[in-house]
Amino acid sequence: MTVEEIRGNMSGGERGNNYDNFPIGMRVLAVDDDPICLKLLDGLLRKCQYQVTTTSQARMALKMLRENRDRFDLVISDVHMPDMDGFKLLELVGLEMDLPVIMLSANSDTKLVRKGIDHGACDYLVKPVRIEELRNIWQHVIRKKKVEPKSQSKSNDQDKSYQVSGESGRGQSPTGNVYPNGKCNKKRKDEEDENDENGNDNEDPTTQKRARVVWSIELHRKFVAAVGQLGIEKAVPKRILDLMNVDGLTRENVASHLQKYRLYLKRINSVQTQQANMVAALGGRDYVRMGSLDGLGDFRTLGGSGRYTHAALSSYSSGGMLGRLNSAAGLSVRNLAASQLLQPSHGQNLSNSVNAFTKLNPSIPPASQNASLFQGIPASLELDQLQQSKSSAHIPLDESRLLTTDVLGCSNNSLPNNPMLLQGNPQQPLTGGGFGNQHSQNITPFSSDSFNTGVNGSSNFLEHGRCNDWQNSVQLSKFQSNSFPLTESFINSHLPQNSVREAAAHLQNSPLDFTSTTSVSPPFEDSRGEIQYRQSMASAVQSMNQTPSQAWADNKQQYSHNSNNTFGNNLSSQVPNDGSMASLSHSMNQNNENFGRRMDMSLIGRSSGGSSTLVQHTEHEKLTPDSRTRSNEEYLLEPTKQQVGFSPQGYDSLDDLMTAMKREQDGGMLDEGTIWI
C-alpha cells in the first residue's frame, strides 16, 4: 500500500500523538534541493512506511514547519542547499520547534558531521543513504519525545536532557549537560566543599567539585525559552532555573548566564541605536534595513568579525569610490568615533524609565505614551547631545532628529512590546493588528526595523549557528559599528552630497561581491523564539523605545547568498520605485520567498553602509539624487517619506546614542571600528 493509504489507515492519528504502530506513519519532512536525491529519499522513506512530505527548498520547509509545528515528527535535510544552509535550517528547526533533525550529505567530512551535531542534528547520514539507516530514524523521534516532556520536576535526573552531569570535559553532548556528577545537587553547598581539604577526598565522583557549566546551545535554548516564557520582567534566576529544569544547574549558574545575556541584549540594543543614530546623523541616508536580526542567529558565530569587515572594505575600495572614501573619510571617521565615544551617556536613566514604562504597559497605546515619554525627557539630554555633537563635529544635530523620529514612529505604532509576535509568523495574521493595511502600519515596520536592524543585520552576516551566535553577536555589533564609521566617514568627508550619495549607492551595489565573497552566513531566517525573547529582553532591559517591529522584517531575511546577486537588479525590478516601503513590507511578510532577494540587498547595504536602517524622513534628506542612486536608495527613500512620525526633538535618539556610545566605548567596539578604516 502506498503511504497515502497507510496514512488513511492510521486515520486521524496523525497528529503526532498516536504512536500506536509508531514508526509507521511517522511524519517525515524531507528536504533536499536536488530533485533526484529528494525523490530517492522520498522513495526510501516511503518504503519505511513513513508519511513523507518533501520539499526542495529549505525555506519552504521552514515555512511548512512553522505553519504547523505539529505536522511533522522528524525532519531530514540535506546540508547543502542553495536557498538556505542546511545547518541554518537545522538550527532554526531545533530552536523553534524542537523536532529531531537528521542531516544528510554526501560529504562525510568529520568536521561537517561535527558541525551538524553541534548545531543540534540528532543524526547525520551520508549519502547515499541506505534504507536500513532510514528504518531506524524513528528512534530519534522517540528519544526526543521522551526527553521533551517538560515535566519539570526537578527531581529527576537522568532522563532529562539537560541534566547536568558528566565529567566536565566532555561536553559534547549536543544537549548540553552541565555538571559533573549526575547527582549533583543544585546547591553547591551541599557538596562537600569541606571534605576535600584533606586530600583525601577521594572521592566519589560525586563529590568533586562540579565542573563548570557549559552553556551549550541546548542549554542556552532552554534558558532563552524560559526567559521568554517568563517575560523579561519576571525572568530572574530562580524562575528561570525552575523552568529550565535542568538538573545540576544552580541558580547561580543561571544568574551568571543571565547577567551575560542581559549584557548581550544591551549591547545589541546599543548597537542598533547607535547605528540608527549614525544613520540619521549622517544625513539620513537610508538604508534598507531589512536585514535583520534574526534573533538567534547571531549567537555565536561570528568568529571574527574582522573578516567581514575586511571584505567589506576591500570590496569597497576596489569600487573606486571607496578608495577615496577611505582615505579622506577614514580620518574623519575616526575622529568622529572617538569623540563620540568619549561622551558620557547621560540619558540612561531616562531611557530606562521609558523602557520600563513601556514594558509595563505594553498594551497601552503607544502614541500617547510615547509622546509623553519623549516629552518627558529632560532637556538636559539635549545639552548632552549638543555637546556630543560638538565633539563629533561632523554630525549635524539636525540629522539626529531623524532618528528620533523613527523612534517615535515606532512607538506610535503601538506594536506590542514583543516584536516577536509580529515577527513570528509572517504568514500568520499580524496579531497586533497594528499593522493593518494602513500606511501607518507600513511605516511602522520599517522604522522599528531600522532600529533593530542594525543589530540584527549583523547577525545575518554571521555564520549560521543560531545559538551559537548569540555570543558572537557582540562581535557583530562590532562589525556593524565599524561599518558605520565607514559610512560616516564617507559622509563626513566633505564631499558634496550628491557625490556622497553616489558613492553610497555604489557601495550598496557593489556589495554584492562582498556578500558572495564573504561567505557570510547562511541565511537566516529568524528563529522567532529567540528573537522574541531577545527582543523583549532587549526592550525591557535596555532602554529606549525600541520598537518591536523589527521582527518581521527580520524574519524575512534570508540572505541568500546563493541566490543572488542581483541585488541591484532585483531591487530595481522587483521593487518599483513607487512602491512604497509598505508594499515592500507587505510583500515581505507575505512571502518569505521574496525576501531572499531583498535580503541580499539589505545585507549588502549593511555591509557597505553599515547600516541598513531604514530611515526616515525624506524631508531632511536634502534631496534625492534622482536617478543615479536609484535602485537602492530610491527604494529606501520612498518609504522614508511616508514615514512620518516626527518628533520634534531627538532626545531619544540622542540618549540612545549616548548610551550606545558609551557602551560601545566600554566594549571597545568603537575603537575597533575606527581602527579598521
Place this chain on the structure above:
DNA sequence: CAAACAATAT
C-alpha cells in the same frame, strides 16, 4: 534569610 544583582575573580 534568601534572592537578585552588580562587581570582581578565575
Place this chain on the structure above:
DNA sequence: AATATTGTTT
C-alpha cells in the same frame, strides 16, 4: 571570554 564567586542590596 565564559563562568564562578563574592559583595551589596532588597
